[in-house]
Amino acid sequence: xxxxxxxxxASVYFDTEGNRCWxxxxxxxxxxxxxxxxxxxxxxxxxxxDQISKDSWLTRFWPKQMSIYHKAxxxxxxxxxxx
Amino acid sequence: xxxxxxxxxxxxxxxxxxxxxxxRLDFYIDCRNAAVVSGRSSGFGVxxxxxxxxxxxxxxxxxVPAKDIxxxxxxMVGDSQLRHDVEVLAKxxxxxAVAQVGESRYRQLSDALGGDxxxxxxxxxxxxxxxxxxxxxxxxxxxxxxxLDEARRSxxxxxxxxxxxxLQQYIDKKIVERYDPxxxxxxxxxxxxxxxxxxxxAPMMGASSWTGLGKFVTMDLGIGFAGxxxxxxxxxxxxxxxxxxxxxxxxxxDVLATLRQDEGSVNPYSSELVKGVNSQLxxxxxxxxxxxxxxxxxxxxxxxxxxxxxxxxxxxxxxxxAGELHFAIQEHFPQNESAAEQNxxxxxxxxxxxxxxxxxxxxxxxxxxxxxxxxxxxxTLGLNGFSDVxxxxxxxxxxxxxxxxxxxxxxxxxxxxxxxxxxxxxxxxGMFVRNPLLKMLLVGLGGANLLNxxxxxxxxxxxxxxxxxxxxxxxxxxxxxxxxxxxxxxKGNTLVVTIDHVPSVITINDEAxxxxxxxALPLNTLTNAVLRKYxxxxxxxxxxxxxxxxxxxxxxxSRGGIK
Numbered sequence: 001x002x003x004x005x006x007x008x009x010a011s012v013y014f015d016t017e018g019n020r021c022w023x024x025x026x027x028x029x030x031x032x033x034x035x036x037x038x039x040x041x042x043x044x045x046x047x048x049x050d051q052i053s054k055d056s057w058l059t060r061f062w063p064k065q066m067s068i069y070h071k072a073x074x075x076x077x078x079x080x081x082x083x
Numbered sequence: 084x085x086x087x088x089x090x091x092x093x094x095x096x097x098x099x100x101x102x103x104x105x106x107r108l109d110f111y112i113d114c115r116n117a118a119v120v121s122g123r124s125s126g127f128g129v130x131x132x133x134x135x136x137x138x139x140x141x142x143x144x145x146x147v148p149a150k151d152i153x154x155x156x157x158x159m160v161g162d163s164q165l166r167h168d169v170e171v172l173a174k175x176x177x178x179x180a181v182a183q184v185g186e187s188r189y190r191q192l193s194d195a196l197g198g199d200x201x202x203x204x205x206x207x208x209x210x211x212x213x214x215x216x217x218x219x220x221x222x223x224x225x226x227x228x229x230x231l232d233e234a235r236r237s238x239x240x241x242x243x244x245x246x247x248x249x250l251q252q253y254i255d256k257k258i259v260e261r262y263d264p265x266x267x268x269x270x271x272x273x274x275x276x277x278x279x280x281x282x283x284x285a286p287m288m289g290a291s292s293w294t295g296l297g298k299f300v301t302m303d304l305g306i307g308f309a310g311x312x313x314x315x316x317x318x319x320x321x322x323x324x325x326x327x328x329x330x331x332x333x334x335x336x337d338v339l340a341t342l343r344q345d346e347g348s349v350n351p352y353s354s355e356l357v358k359g360v361n362s363q364l365x366x367x368x369x370x371x372x373x374x375x376x377x378x379x380x381x382x383x384x385x386x387x388x389x390x391x392x393x394x395x396x397x398x399x400x401x402x403x404x405a406g407e408l409h410f411a412i413q414e415h416f417p418q419n420e421s422a423a424e425q426n427x428x429x430x431x432x433x434x435x436x437x438x439x440x441x442x443x444x445x446x447x448x449x450x451x452x453x454x455x456x457x458x459x460x461x462x463t464l465g466l467n468g469f470s471d472v473x474x475x476x477x478x479x480x481x482x483x484x485x486x487x488x489x490x491x492x493x494x495x496x497x498x499x500x501x502x503x504x505x506x507x508x509x510x511x512x513g514m515f516v517r518n519p520l521l522k523m524l525l526v527g528l529g530g531a532n533l534l535n536x537x538x539x540x541x542x543x544x545x546x547x548x549x550x551x552x553x554x555x556x557x558x559x560x561x562x563x564x565x566x567x568x569x570x571x572x573x574k575g576n577t578l579v580v581t582i583d584h585v586p587s588v589i590t591i592n593d594e595a596x597x598x599x600x601x602x603a604l605p606l607n608t609l610t611n612a613v614l615r616k617y618x619x620x621x622x623x624x625x626x627x628x629x630x631x632x633x634x635x636x637x638x639x640x641s642r643g644g645i646k
Contacts, residue, residue, distance in 0.1 A: 001589045001617065055584060073586050080588060081574045 004076050006069055009033075010057050012044040023047070025058055027065055037061050088179035090342045091356040094349040096172050096205060098368040100212045103168070107158060108213060110602030111151040112220055117555060148217040149251035155213060164365040169205060171363045175356055177201035184331055192330055200327075207323055214250075218257045465506065465532035472538030478545065479538035486537035498540040506532040554594075556603035564607045571610040573599060580610055582617060589613055 009026040021044040026033040039061075046052050052060075059066045159165045180201060181189045193200045328338040351357045351368075361368055461467060472479050489495035490503060506529040513525030564571070571580040576596045578589045591599075591609070598604040 001587055003585050003587045005585050005587075053584075077570075077572070077579055077586065080577070080579050081572055 004073070004080070006072060008054065008058055008069065010047070010054055012039065012047050014044070023057070023061055025062055025065070027062075027069065034062050034065060086183075086338070086342055087354075088182060088356055089176075089339065090345060091349055091354045092172070092176040092179050092360075093208075093339065093343050094346045094351070094354075095175055095357055095360045095368060096208050097212070097343070097346060098351075099168065099172060099364070099366070100209055102368050103165075103366040104155065104209065104213070105216065106600065107602055108151060108155050108216055109600075111154050112148075112217070113601055115148075115151060147251055148221055148254050149248055151217060152210070152213045152250065156210075159209075168364050168366055169209070170202075171360055173199065173201040173205040174363075175360045176205055178356075180331060204327055214254055214257065217254055221258060464528055466535055468539065469531070469535050471542060472535055475538070475542055479534070479541050482541035482544075483534070483537055486540050487533070489540075490537070495540055498536055503533060503536065506530075506536075554597060554601075556598040556601060558603050559598075559605060559608045561605035562608045562611050565611050565614050568610055568614055571606055573606060573609075578610065578613060580613070582614060 006028050007026075008028075010023060011025070012021055012023045014021050019041075021039050021041055022036040023039050023044070024033050024036040047057055055066070058069075159169060177189070177199070184192070189200065196203055324339045325337040328334055328336070328340075332338045349357065351361070357368075461469075486495060486498060490498045490500055493500070509525045509529030510533075513522045513529065516522045516525060567583055569581045571578060573579075573591075573596075576591050576593065578591050580587060580589065591613070595604060595609060595612075599606065599609055
């Protein structure tokens with residue numbers, strides 16, 4: 001069994017006071033990640049507590065990148081199936 | 084006139100057959116072939132052949148290609164998904180037809196036919212594809228096959244065994260047309276049929292000498308050739324496709340056939356009609372890539388039959404009798420508008436026709452169940468695939484002593500003495516029988532049986548493969564797809580599937596792949612089994628990890644103790 005998934009990493013971080021939160025993502029092991037987005041403290045806690053899945057999180061904050069991701073997976077699938 | 088819609092609709096019909104129905108048809112053909120092959124090893128079987136029993140009837144029925152089509156048609160009636168798909172295809176074709184001739188004209192044509200024209204046409208097209216596929220799959224392998232089959236058809240036993248359906252006759256005719264036998268082969272086939280008739284009727288006719296035999300054969304051959312001449316005149320059929328083309332396009336040529344040839348120009352990814360049909364079909368004909376923008380419209384395939392039209396007319400009877408519909412269309416479809424308007428009497432006949440067809444169908448169902456031919460008898464006699472031996476006769480004869488000696492010494496892998504008791508006994512008995520006819524039958528058929536089996540064994544040894552090796556699989560039920568997996572697709576021996584949102588490629592073992600392609604193992608069931616195996620492996624990995632952690636901890640503790 002082999003996976004042909006594209007690696008996706010999402011992270012949240014706080015400022016030193018713990019008042020402001022940001023989220024950042026990395027697609028396909030690219031060194032330079034996607035631009036950070038400021039989020040609410042509540043959202044950050046929900047993500048840390050696994051109350052929202054990684055893909056839903058990424059789709060919510062980086063829809064364009066996830067669209068590209070889905071297209072890439074579909075394209076790979078087509079290539080595998082010889083279509 | 085814009086014929087693109089027709090071209091697209093024809094493309095959809097063909098693609099649907101190629102992608103969805105052909106696999107099921109293959110399964111039925113393989114099952115039939117498997118039964119035929121297993122029947123070969125059942126011994127000599129003269130008693131069974133001449134004294135039909137239930138087993139014999141069942142065995143003979145197996146070698147009738149029309150049965151495959153009937154089974155597939157029954158599937159299409161019983162399976163709500165397939166029924167729905169056929170309705171979707173008919174809807175696409177109907178849309179094109181209405182756009183071409185207008186709704187009133189379309190209704191007029193449908194009324195004249197006695198049913199929906201699009202539904203009848205789509206059923207007819209699928210039926211013809213099935214017939215063509217059967218013809219392609221079951222050509223005569225050589226002269227010997229043709230001669231044996233011709234003997235079966237021309238013999239009196241073909242009358243006594245069971246009446247064949249129009250569909251089977253049509254398939255037989257197409258197969259023969261495709262083979263195009265020579266005059267010599269025709270003559271030998273009819274002569275063999277006559278000889279068989281003689282063997283069966285000898286006690287009644289008192290034929291006990293070769294002189295009588297010669298006269299009988301001469302007379303029978305004369306009737307046979309005359310019969311052929313009559314059949315060739317009466318059997319000329321006009322093409323349904325051409326007639327529908329004439330009604331829709333007012334053209335003498337077969338416009339629909341021309342469009343079918345031009346299907347290569349259809350782009351399934353840009354054609355709105357193809358995309359529309361594909362989105363409605365339960366079994367897809369085109370796989371589109373999708374993006375998040377149309378994610379809302381996309382419904383994940385979870386194996387549950389959620390797609391169901393509220394109003395799906397019951398075309399079961401039409402579908403079951405698609406073959407008869409073929410002839411009904413030919414007989415009653417108005418050649419052109421003026422002819423239909425001028426002559427009202429044929430229209431009335433048309434309107435009553437479907438009822439007649441349906442009633443006739445019900446009446447003939449029991450007969451269809453017992454459709455038989457000599458194919459089963461040939462198989463029972465152990466002469467199945469004799470043409471393979473005939474083509475390699477030199478090699479087979481050269482190897483025959485080895486094979487026969489191997490049979491007695493147990494050296495041959497598949498040619499066992501115990502499996503050949505009947506042909507050996509027949510030859511042995513033939514040596515002591517005084518009646519020349521019986522002697523010829525016993526020694527001839529026993530020898531042919533042995534030659535066939537030994538020949539196949541020799542050919543298998545030479546080629547290193549088993550000819551006609553067919554596996555039997557248990558038929559698994561179609562399960563609803565587990566919600567954790569989506570989009571399973573098989574390609575060769577690879578399953579492409581998304582498990583827990585992780586797209587994966589999984590190599591499936593040969594047996595499971597074979598069972599899948601033979602239709603015994605539905606895709607959803609296979610995918611669920613793969614998921615169970617995947618979970619087991621994951622569980623094993625987790626347990627191994629825990630074990631390693633514990634082992635590590637105990638090692639640390641023991642080291643601490645040493646200190």
